[in-house]
Amino acid sequence: MKEAKKLKHKADATSDKVGKAFNYLDAAMSFVESGIAMETDPQTPKSAYTMFAETLDLIRFILKLKGSVDPSAPVTDKDFTILCMRCQSLLQMAMFRYKRETALKYSRTLTDHFKSSTKSAAPSQCVSNTGTPSPMSPMPSPASTASSGPGSNHSSGVGIGNVSTVAIPQVIQQVASSYVNITALFLSAHDIWEQADELAHRGSGLLSELDSALGQLSLTSTMSSLVRHTRQGLQWLRLDTCETQ
DSSP states (O other): OHHHHHHHHHHHHOOSHHHHHHHHHHHHHHHHHHHHHHHHOTTSSSOHHHHHHHHHHHHHHHHHHHOSOOTTSOHHHHHHHHHHHHHHHHHHHHHHHHHHHHHHHHHHHHHHHHHHHHHHOOOOOOBOTTSSBOTTSOOOOHHHHHHTSTTOOSOSSOOGGGOOOOOOOHHHHHHHHHHHHHHHHHHHHHHHHHHHHHHHTTSOSHHHHHHHHHOOOOTTOOHHHHHHHHHHHHHHHHHHHHHHO
């Protein structure tokens, strides 16, 4: 954690935009290592999930700092963006794994609720088989008849009174909101990973070299594997940047 904060302060003080981004990503990897240590030490004041979430915010900041990748930008810019996107994706997957059991529980809760709601909301028959209104048919009120008569300024379309609404308990609303937030981590992780793969086709081949040297990185890879890949990639990018300057 001390090393991570030291690197972040170094990045804060760096004036060069490329160097600043590199130092921030270096700091992010130390924060990830802090999260890994927290997973094995439950006595730490901060949870690994929280550490990964804060590191994810830092990765997003780095991507915002770099800005969108211009098609004419150097391949090193594309490679760096790919590294950051992979970090973002795997951090989200790590956070999702922490909440997966909760998501499954919420999924069962929502499924049970809507199944019971469907059964209890039996449709009422408003017209009898003979074509005459059944006793269940709502009779038009005098006010509604008058409003659709000659000279009325009201539309004869469906009014708000005819719209069916279903009351959802507040606890179900909260469960649904939490469920969406958790599953969004998973869906976004896959989407960002695919975007990184697509961008890799316009890169220098850095990802392929990293996979060959350190083993293939995937959405199920560990945080330790992510740190190794990212640090090695950063080292190569720094060398490439120095050679081009």
